[in-house]
Amino acid sequence: MRGQVPDCAVQVPGSLQEALEILAREPGRWRPLAGGTDLMVPFAAGRLADTRFLSLQRLDVLRAVEPDPEGITFGALVTYTQLRQHPYVQRHLPNLAQSARVTGAVAIQNRGTLGGNLVNGSPAADTPPSLLAYAAQVELTGLGGARWVPVDAFHTGYKQTVMAPDELLTRIRVPRPEPGFHFYRKVGTRAAQAVAKVCLAAYVRVEAGMVREFRVGLGSVAPVPMRARAAEAVILGQSVDRLPLAEARAALMEEISPIDDIRSTARYRRIVAGNVLVQALMELDEALSRC
Numbered sequence: 001m002r003g004q005v006p007d008c009a010v011q012v013p014g015s016l017q018e019a020l021e022i023l024a025r026e027p028g029r030w031r032p033l034a035g036g037t038d039l040m041v042p043f044a045a046g047r048l049a050d051t052r053f054l055s056l057q058r059l060d061v062l063r064a065v066e067p068d069p070e071g072i073t074f075g076a077l078v079t080y081t082q083l084r085q086h087p088y089v090q091r092h093l094p095n096l097a098q099s100a101r102v103t104g105a106v107a108i109q110n111r112g113t114l115g116g117n118l119v120n121g122s123p124a125a126d127t128p129p130s131l132l133a134y135a136a137q138v139e140l141t142g143l144g145g146a147r148w149v150p151v152d153a154f155h156t157g158y159k160q161t162v163m164a165p166d167e168l169l170t171r172i173r174v175p176r177p178e179p180g181f182h183f184y185r186k187v188g189t190r191a192a193q194a195v196a197k198v199c200l201a202a203y204v205r206v207e208a209g210m211v212r213e214f215r216v217g218l219g220s221v222a223p224v225p226m227r228a229r230a231a232e233a234v235i236l237g238q239s240v241d242r243l244p245l246a247e248a249r250a251a252l253m254e255e256i257s258p259i260d261d262i263r264s265t266a267r268y269r270r271i272v273a274g275n276v277l278v279q280a281l282m283e284l285d286e287a288l289s290r291c
């Protein structure tokens with residue numbers, strides 16, 4: 001633990017309007033601070049050039065969780081603990097519940113937020129693959145109003161997003177999936193407290209023996225969390241009795257662009273990502289044969 005806290009300034013606005021006004025006055029000068037679980041690491045190490053924080057802690061409007069018949073809307077400050085304990089999430093969005101369960105340990109789950117995980121933009125983050133598989137959207141709000149952006153279009157490059165410096169990520173909307181098959185797997189060095197080497201979330205809806213919906217979200221295999229659109233296209237519309245597993249695996253391995261780093265190699269990530277996709281589709285087959 002560090003005894004000396006670097007100099008910093010913190011503003012703690014009491015309303016969203018006030019927060020947005022501060023951002024608009026000096027775009028890029030004030031760094032939104034949610035749970036602080038990402039920000040406090042470089043801050044404590046003296047690696048944050050910008051030490052002006054705009055704390056979101058008093059913005060209770062960003063803590064709301066609002067389920068409705070068509071889906072659920074989360075305020076950006078919803079924590080992993082809230083996510084994993086929420087009955088709607090457990091019932092309809094098991095991949096998201098599982099992402100929250102495998103994120104950090106209890107302290108991180110109590111403090112870390114869904115909004116922070118998205119904006120931080122790590123390609124290895126655990127919730128984006130699930131949000132991609134569920135075709136979620138994020139709401140970005142500035143003084144001029146709010147706009148909705150698909151999670152798929154939110155990250156533009158390594159730790160880059162479409163969010164403007166005078167905007168906040170305010171809400172995350174997840175449409176309620178039709179009954180279907182859900183799959184989530186994080187491959188890490190350990191079962192707990194590990195950064196993903198590969199992460200894959202999938203949602204599949206089968207009707208009359210044919211794959212009618214299929215979305216795959218991936219983490220740790222590209223500069224951004226990504227949809228496996230080529231692999232999805234191979235499987236979509238196919239009969240579940242004759243899924244072209246090898247073709248889907250090859251398409252996924254082709255469309256990702258993993259790197260070598262301290263946690264793994266590009267080769268390992270490519271092979272494992274392909275294998276995990278096959279695992280998901282084989283588990284789909286098993287689940288259907290039990291019906």
Ligand SMILES: Cc1cc2nc3c(=O)[nH]c(=O)nc-3n(C[C@H](O)[C@H](O)[C@H](O)COP(=O)(O)OP(=O)(O)OC[C@H]3O[C@@H](n4cnc5c(N)ncnc54)[C@H](O)[C@@H]3O)c2cc1C
Nearest residue numbers: 034035036037038039103104112113116117119125126169
């Ligand atoms: C020990 C440890 C273990 C971890 N394990 C995992 C793990 O297993 N999986 C994983 O995915 N992550 C993990 N993390 C990373 C981190 O906990 C998550 O990314 C978390 O969700 C970040 O949320 P936060 O609220 O703490 O974000 P903060 O640290 O407050 O902010 C992160 C970034 O997002 C911006 N930001 C936050 N909220 C908003 C908003 N509403 N609008 C605009 N900008 C915003 C901030 O300015 C900052 O750039 C871990 C971190 C630690 C320290």
